[in-house]
Amino acid sequence: MKRSSVLLLLAGAVLIAAGVLREEHVTVLHKGVNLCLECVGIG
């Protein structure tokens, strides 16, 4: 397995874990469950 691929996969996993510890997924959830006015063109 290519070393760079493995390192990137590990880095990604570590960052995901770090983000979950900071509760960033909660911010993502809050943004996702509410209508994004900017996205649909209301602003």
Next chain:
Amino acid sequence: MAREKRSGGRWKIQLLATLACNPFLSNFFKGKLYRGPLKGVCVPGLNCYSCPAAAASCPIGSLQAVVGAPQYQVSYYVVGILIFLGALLGRGICGFLCPFGWFQELLHKLPTRKYSTRRLHGLTYLKYGVLVVFVILLPMTVVNEVGLGDPFFCKYLCPAGILEGGLPLSLANESIRASLGTLFTWKSCLLVGVVVLAVFFYRPFCKWLCPLGAFYALFNKHALCRLSVDQDRCTACGACSRACGMDVDVFRSPNHTECIRCGDCIRACPHQAIRRTPDLRATHKKELSR
């Protein structure tokens, strides 16, 4: 420009991926969003989380949301997801799992004259600027009184939000319809522009504007899922280059940043010199550098 007929089962995977990203189809008629816990996870492709049918969140929208939040400014979570997916599949996500990419491919099937984008190769660098400026810098730096940044890409440039969210919601929901104004008009014009371009050019948004494609492109040379060219079989005839809708000279650069792993080159090669590899072990096939 003549283009070889594309075949293979890729459209089936694209259809499944689109349905998997958007399983709540009945919400189109109800004019509401899914509000469950899956929205805390990001889908791999460009799929607006304000699409009524969407089950999870758009990675680009989520990245802007976290970057624009006063308590964060840097997103480990979303960037980690993107790095993980990029290291697995690279821009194969664009070729197989992105609903908006598939939408452009379907438009391109309309029977009109098609035009080459080879001479417009310089425009492919534009998407990196979109990623850096609209997705990262502006939400991080242009903030309101409480420190919240707008999702600048979603707000001003993303056509998927209008296609998947703005249009269906405005049709189903009277209050949303009453709130539409200049921004909706601008974004609708953008969507129409992308639709028209996609009829005549192959995947113009993916090539020139998509920040998600720009991010995944950085991982194409390192992803587990790659292409390899067998130099013992390759005669550099150029059949792969002519078949490639993303303007990649595959025999020279099989893991180019623009390659979406669609496999058209594999089918076009008369010598079966190109193959997909899972790259589970280091290959010893020599690859010509670009």
